[in-house]
Amino acid sequence: xxxxxxxxxxxxxxxxxxxxxxxxxxxxxxxxxxxxxxxxxxxxxxxxxxxxxxxxxxxxxxxxxxxxxxxxxxxxxxxxxxxxxxxxxxxxxxxxxxxxxxxxxxxxxxxxx
Amino acid sequence: xxxxxxxxxxxxxxxxxxxxxxxxxxxxxxxxxxxxxxxxxxxxxxxxxxxxxxxxxxxxxxxxxxxxxxxxxxxxxxxxxxxxxxxxxxxxxxxxxxxxxxxxxxxxxxxxxxxxxxxxxxxx
Numbered sequence: 001x002x003x004x005x006x007x008x009x010x011x012x013x014x015x016x017x018x019x020x021x022x023x024x025x026x027x028x029x030x031x032x033x034x035x036x037x038x039x040x041x042x043x044x045x046x047x048x049x050x051x052x053x054x055x056x057x058x059x060x061x062x063x064x065x066x067x068x069x070x071x072x073x074x075x076x077x078x079x080x081x082x083x084x085x086x087x088x089x090x091x092x093x094x095x096x097x098x099x100x101x102x103x104x105x106x107x108x109x110x111x112x113x
Numbered sequence: 114x115x116x117x118x119x120x121x122x123x124x125x126x127x128x129x130x131x132x133x134x135x136x137x138x139x140x141x142x143x144x145x146x147x148x149x150x151x152x153x154x155x156x157x158x159x160x161x162x163x164x165x166x167x168x169x170x171x172x173x174x175x176x177x178x179x180x181x182x183x184x185x186x187x188x189x190x191x192x193x194x195x196x197x198x199x200x201x202x203x204x205x206x207x208x209x210x211x212x213x214x215x216x217x218x219x220x221x222x223x224x225x226x227x228x229x230x231x232x233x234x235x236x237x
Contacts, residue, residue, distance in 0.1 A: 040223035049208055049227035050158065061225070093158060097212075100172050100220055102148070104158040 002027065002096045006105035012113040019081040021108045023094035028074045031098065038098035041070055041079045044107075045090045053092075054079070086112060115139040117147075117209055119228035125235050130197040133231050135209030137190045143167045146214050146221045147192040149183060151205040152230075161207075164192060165219045172219060199235045206230040 003026045013019045029038045037057035042050035052061050054070035057077055067082045081088055089112060094105040120134040135147060149161040162173040164183040171183050177196070185192045192209060208231075210224035 042224075049210075049230050050224070051227070052223050052225045055223040095158075095223070097221060097223055100163070100218075101160050101174055102221075102224075103160065107157045 001101060002029070002098060002103045004094055004096055004103050004105040006092075006094060006108050008108060009106065010109040010111065012111045013081075013084045014113045015086065016083050017113075019084050019088070019110055021079040021092050021094075021110070023072075023077040023079070023105050025075050025077070025094075025096055029096045029098040030074045037073055037077070038096055039072075039077055040095045040097060042093045042095065043088075043090045044093065050093060081110070084110070084112070115211070115226055117211060117226055117228040119207075119209060119231045122232040123234070125199050125233065127200055127235060127237055129199050129235075130195060131199060131233055132193055132195040133207055133209075133233070135192045135194075135228050137192070137211065140211075142190040143187055144214075146212050146219065147183070147185065148210050148212060148221070148224060149181075149194045150208045150210060150224070150227075152208070153202075153205040156205075161194070161196075163219065163221065165214055166192065167214075170219055196233075199233075201235050203233065204235045206232050 005024045007022045039057045041054040044050040053064050058070040069080045071078050091107045091109050093107050118136045143166050148163040162183050164171050166185050182195045210227040212221035212224050
């Protein structure tokens with residue numbers, strides 16, 4: 001099974017500052033025939049279900065603010081919030097959908113410093 | 114508007130079974146899959162299983178194999194997840210989530226949308 005490992009487990013960032021979350025997959029989620037990374041990022045706010053932010057590692061879901069960006073390929077991925085806003089406080093998960101069973105990272109909790 | 118609506122909270126005793134429902138609307142129910150993911154209190158997301166709504170093929174996590182059954186009623190646009198032999202470790206919020214089927218072995222894409230979740234509490 002694929003193992004997804006996120007770092008850090010939590011981070012506290014000042015309003016307006018950058019937040020960076022890493023996700024490592026083992027093995028790679030890059031499918032070379034179509035050159036796509038089968039990785040999604042989700043945001044989960046307290047008491048709510050997860051909401052997709054990015055798929056194919058870097059394709060932003062409609063309605064997601066452009067201060068959020070997704071990058072990376074193969075085994076190493078990053079979710080960046082360029083200027084943290086109060087409404088971005090949440091737990092963020094990466095997930096591989098390369099194969100079944102799908103697997104999630106353990107989550108990264110983002111708080112305001 | 115694509116959405117999935119889950120059934121209400123449940124309280125069960127150890128050893129019992131629970132059957133949750135997930136009603137879809139706003140899209141062609143039979144052309145997608147429905148997965149079930151659970152989240153224990155303060156914990157992460159754990160995949161349980163999937164049904165190809167069109168042909169009723171199912172896939173289950175090895176962890177839950179033999180204890181979980183996912184079914185669907187296409188006439189009601191509803192998927193169901195039954196979990197048996199409950200213990201306190203099964204206390205969690207259970208989510209259903211829709212995804213596009215992308216190949217003949219029922220691999221799917223990302224999950225969107227998710228239901229609102231159903232809290233299952235297992236307590237004597």
